[in-house]
Amino acid sequence: MHDIWNPWHGCKKCSEGCENCYMYFLDRMRNQDGSKIYRTKNGLRYPLQKNWQGQYKIQSGEMIRVCMTSDFFLEEADEWRPDAWDIMRQRSDVKFFLLTKRPQRVADHLPKDWGEGWDNIFFNVTCENQRRADERIPILFNLPFKHKGIMTAPLIGAIDIEHYLAAGQIEQVLCGGENYDGSRPCHYEWVKQLSEQCQRNNVTFNFIETGSVFIKEGKRYHIPDKQIQAQQAYRSGLSYQGKPIRFHLVDGWGYDIPEESLYVPHYHPITCKECGSRMTCNGCADCGKCDKNRGKNE
Numbered sequence: 001m002h003d004i005w006n007p008w009h010g011c012k013k014c015s016e017g018c019e020n021c022y023m024y025f026l027d028r029m030r031n032q033d034g035s036k037i038y039r040t041k042n043g044l045r046y047p048l049q050k051n052w053q054g055q056y057k058i059q060s061g062e063m064i065r066v067c068m069t070s071d072f073f074l075e076e077a078d079e080w081r082p083d084a085w086d087i088m089r090q091r092s093d094v095k096f097f098l099l100t101k102r103p104q105r106v107a108d109h110l111p112k113d114w115g116e117g118w119d120n121i122f123f124n125v126t127c128e129n130q131r132r133a134d135e136r137i138p139i140l141f142n143l144p145f146k147h148k149g150i151m152t153a154p155l156i157g158a159i160d161i162e163h164y165l166a167a168g169q170i171e172q173v174l175c176g177g178e179n180y181d182g183s184r185p186c187h188y189e190w191v192k193q194l195s196e197q198c199q200r201n202n203v204t205f206n207f208i209e210t211g212s213v214f215i216k217e218g219k220r221y222h223i224p225d226k227q228i229q230a231q232q233a234y235r236s237g238l239s240y241q242g243k244p245i246r247f248h249l250v251d252g253w254g255y256d257i258p259e260e261s262l263y264v265p266h267y268h269p270i271t272c273k274e275c276g277s278r279m280t281c282n283g284c285a286d287c288g289k290c291d292k293n294r295g296k297n298e
Contacts, residue, residue, distance in 0.1 A: 002285035010037035017128030060093035061262030129157035154178030165201040177211015188216035204242035233276030
């Protein structure tokens, strides 16, 4: 995927949501140990890569998800993080999506020139159940970020965040079920409750996938195919577009980037049509894999 930047890989489990970590599962499939933390080869400079014309491969206005196979504020990555911050500082024209289960470490690991926050950083905390929501969201509220969100994935219990949403700091809530080994069920009623809370507070809610085990009206569904999970999430109609999230993006000289110069996502006419992530992803990367795989199955 063209919207993921993993400057390091591997993580340490720290809460209930980590129990069946997808990264650990996928590493086991490759005979690797997900608890081994290392700096990825050539991965750190991914946002700075250029094409043969000297243009950045990641375009102005794109949203890049950071450390999807680790945690950006992992203690073991403290020595590498300043280099990652430096790259995000250089690419002030790109939006960076940060996600952590360790918000208590954040305040002590921000850049010296952070001030009230950089406008191209979208900071999110994971809240897999009510306990972690009540633990992490208050910390999130006290951190100096201009854009804040919540990831309720894997959603393993009902969560009431209405009073947090009413405070006006949260711009987006992402939601999804659990996958792979030992997947715990995600309940339709839990997702619907979050969707309704977001709608009442005009906060964007994106139900991205059902997870492998989904329960609705007492019936248990086993859905191993992630594309079908995303399709069913889309068809549920629970996602909601709230008030716009506006990032102030500037070039390397500090000048505003005109709206017409920013990246506009486009989508594959078939595989993206009913994808649960469509609302919040970068769109199709034009890699051709979808067409090739579809051709094999026809």
